[in-house]
Amino acid sequence: MAVGSDGWAGMGGDWSDADDIRRRLDEGADPERWSGGRPLHRAAAFGSPEAVAVLARRVADVDALENGVTALWEAVLSRKADHARALAAAGADPWRPSLGGWSPGRLSLAGPTPELFPVPEGICLTDTERAAAQEAARLTMALGEFYYEGTGLACVTGIDAAEAVRRLQATPVDRELRDQLSELLEDPYAYDMDESLWFIGVTSVPGGCVVTQPWGYAPQMPGVLARLSAGTLCYGLYANPKSGNQGSIVRNGTIEGSDLHPGGGPDEDDTSAEVLASYLYRHNAVAYACAFADLRLNDGRAVVGPPDVWVELPHRDYWSC
Known part of the structure; x- marks a missing residue:
């Protein structure tokens, strides 16, 4: 087979x-x-919706699983509404339980x-889930879009910038250094x-503070997070x-998770709340x-400055730590 x-x-x-997918299928793909x-x-x-429809007509089970999820789950997770509609029209079940019970x-x-x-x-979101969705829409809109590759952050609950500086025993820089x-x-x-790593920005925000370094990883170093997290998260x-x-x-100074992938998709063993946040x-x-x-x-000022x-x-x- 040539392909x-x-x-x-x-x-x-x-x-x-x-058209290419249809041709490949006709040739035995x-x-x-x-x-x-x-x-x-x-x-x-x-x-594309057309490609989804072509493939959906050829598979034995439109709800077949890969890594524990259906193709319809992938379409919804990717926010491809037209793809999801094409799958539903081909018989995919929107209400089949998947990751985290969703x-x-x-x-x-x-x-x-x-x-x-x-x-x-009887199918609906709980009040907690609805509030989480509303806050996600608000927060992502408020932050907007900006380039953050190479940025290090520490998001700290319940303390302001002054307290963060105190916990880190950090020294405010003078005007020339600013x-x-x-x-x-x-x-x-x-x-x-090696020289710039020691300098970080700290900003009070509603709910706590953000420690940022737009050019490096310093805020995420374990010793920094341990000091910032005393009595909090x-x-x-x-x-x-x-x-x-x-x-x-x-x-509270203890590492509960590392090598995580924020902004990625949910995993098979995630809780319901974790799946929702990942989505x-x-x-x-x-x-x-x-x-x-x-x-x-x-x-986005707390992240990108000043x-x-x-x-x-x-x-x-x-x-x-």
Whole structure:
């Protein structure tokens, strides 16, 4: 077969060409198998409604599972409403329970298209879930869009900037150094990381404070989070340019989670609340980190600057708690 052993050779990230998919299927491509997973799941997230419809007519079970979820779940999670409608028209079940007890249909009630499927009597969001969805919409809108690759954050519940500075035993920088830091923000990679790592910004926000370093990982170092989290909770984020978003949870000086992936999709063993948060803040790691710490920012200044205060950390080992 010219197109490969399963018929999908050369397929990459774009599954939107329905004519190409139809041709491959007619030539013997396997509708159930592709080297990167199930073709229908891939099209549900990265294709077109037409491509989804073509594949849905060829599979044995439109609700077949991959990694514990259906193609319809993938469409809803990816906020591809037209893909989801095409799958439902092909017989996919919107109300089949999935991760964290959520069904694709019920999850859609928390997103931008709550009218996506006819809702059976008795199916609804709880007051807590509805409030979480409303806050997610508000927070993501308030933060807006900005470039944050390379940024380190610590989102701290219940303390203000002054208390954060006190806990870190940090020293406010003078005006001359503030001017240098402004230059650093223009081209951070022109400066020595060993020197710039010690400088962080701290800003009070509704619900707590944000510690930021737009050019480095200092706020997420374990020793920083341990000091900030005394009697409270921190969510640390480093938007690593090499490996993606890295998250950590520290409560009262104890690490509860590390090597997390804020802004990514939910996992099979996630709780109901974790699945909802992953859906509401998918592809928005900064908003996820803020929401986890119950911070209710009104704009992005606490993240991208200018902060309330620039401070210099004491030079010590921050890689242990």
